[in-house]
Amino acid sequence: MERKLGVGVIGAGRIGMLHAQNLSRHVPGCRVVAIADRRVACARAAASASGGGDAVADPNALLARDDIHAVVICSSTDTHTEIIRQAANAGKHIFCEKPIDHDLGRIRDALESVQRAGVLFQVGFNRRFDPDFKSLAVRVREGDVGEPHLLRISSRDPEPPPIDYIKVSGGLFMDMSIHDLDMAHFLVAEPIVEVFAAGSAHDPAIGGAGDVDTAVVVLRYASGALCTIDNSRRAVYGYDQRIEVFGSRGCLSVPNRTPTGVDHWDERGQHRERPQHFFMQRYRESYVAEMQAFVECVRLGREPAVSGQEGLHAVQLAHAARDSCAQNRPVRIATAAAHDDAA
Numbered sequence: 001m002e003r004k005l006g007v008g009v010i011g012a013g014r015i016g017m018l019h020a021q022n023l024s025r026h027v028p029g030c031r032v033v034a035i036a037d038r039r040v041a042c043a044r045a046a047a048s049a050s051g052g053g054d055a056v057a058d059p060n061a062l063l064a065r066d067d068i069h070a071v072v073i074c075s076s077t078d079t080h081t082e083i084i085r086q087a088a089n090a091g092k093h094i095f096c097e098k099p100i101d102h103d104l105g106r107i108r109d110a111l112e113s114v115q116r117a118g119v120l121f122q123v124g125f126n127r128r129f130d131p132d133f134k135s136l137a138v139r140v141r142e143g144d145v146g147e148p149h150l151l152r153i154s155s156r157d158p159e160p161p162p163i164d165y166i167k168v169s170g171g172l173f174m175d176m177s178i179h180d181l182d183m184a185h186f187l188v189a190e191p192i193v194e195v196f197a198a199g200s201a202h203d204p205a206i207g208g209a210g211d212v213d214t215a216v217v218v219l220r221y222a223s224g225a226l227c228t229i230d231n232s233r234r235a236v237y238g239y240d241q242r243i244e245v246f247g248s249r250g251c252l253s254v255p256n257r258t259p260t261g262v263d264h265w266d267e268r269g270q271h272r273e274r275p276q277h278f279f280m281q282r283y284r285e286s287y288v289a290e291m292q293a294f295v296e297c298v299r300l301g302r303e304p305a306v307s308g309q310e311g312l313h314a315v316q317l318a319h320a321a322r323d324s325c326a327q328n329r330p331v332r333i334a335t336a337a338a339h340d341d342a343a
């Protein structure tokens with residue numbers, strides 16, 4: 001494709017604003033043509049922050065345009081599958097934020113319309129594009145730790161989101177652990193066969209909303225390798241994002257990133273800065289790289305690596321974790337591709 005790819009952004013809240021800006025500033029070969037948000041003021045703000053595309057309230061107005069070849073869906077999760085269906089029917093290539101939906105049936109239906117329309121589809125697991133985690137995955141695949149035996153993923157937020165968000169989030173496993181479940185799947189090329197999760201609520205408002213704010217998920221791979229994921233909604237020292245892969249020949253680890261690399265040693269001890277504040281800072285490069293990858297795939301007609309099936313798989317694992325926690329039992333996963341025991 002010689003001319004610039006015309007992109008439409010649907011949903012201009014936190015992540016839509018970021019993607020619109022990244023597309024216009026950091027992704028060559030594309031142009032943000034229009035932005036849709038039912039709060040049209042948000043669409044206008046994102047359009048002016050990303051070089052002045054059109055701002056509309058209705059996504060259908062954007063889907064009807066011939067100068068838009070691909071859409072980036074960043075509206076709230078409950079709107080994704082309907083918009084995917086409409087976009088696919090309009091022949092637009094699709095990037096959709098995670099999770100595709102909370103409901104496995106709706107995800108399958110939406111992915112079928114994508115397949116029928118023959119459009120490309122990428123899901124927003126941005127952490128796969130983080131330079132540290134990407135390099136970790138390559139080195140695990142190249143055998144630097146030998147056969148993986150243990151993975152440890154710590155993923156803790158600096159503070160919980162507003163309680164109104166928690167109530168519609170789908171729960172901690174769907175909203176937060178889902179990134180880590182996808183990372184566990186990404187790092188080890190082995191089917192995950194069992195999920196065992198435990199959770200508790202230390203924040204009474206979160207407990208009152210029927211959710212947990214603290215959780216451990218244990219994943220068992222077909223090879224016998226094990227992964228632990230630990231999540232917290234509140235780490236007083238900041239956004240804690242660490243991964244370790246331990247295997248028969250050694251161990252690889254990715255530590256937290258700090259705003260600068262300067263450590264301070266004095267008579268009281270050794271001091272390091274708090275980690276980078278939250279996901280917008282810590283994963284800044286990954287959000288740019290995932291948009292670059294999406295636009296490149298569409299321009300070259302190449303299937304994106306982070307496919308709809310990968311998006312479906314992560315939701316299946318999140319369901320399994322939620323059920324395991326609620327029933328205090330391990331949940332078997334039938335196969336990597338289809339595990340309805342978990343559904």
Ligand SMILES: NC(=O)c1ccc[n+]([C@@H]2O[C@H](COP(=O)([O-])OP(=O)(O)OC[C@H]3O[C@@H](n4cnc5c(N)ncnc54)[C@H](O)[C@@H]3O)[C@@H](O)[C@H]2O)c1
Binds near residue numbers: 077
């Ligand atoms: N990959 C990540 O790291 C990451 C981070 C944050 C959010 N997300 C995901 O992105 C999505 C949006 O999250 P957010 O935090 O930006 O939410 P947000 O509430 O800040 O923004 C959502 C926007 O979508 C608009 N909207 C809702 N329904 C619409 C519709 N039918 N048509 C047009 N606009 C509509 C809303 O008016 C709002 O401005 C969610 O699915 C969330 O899970 C992913």
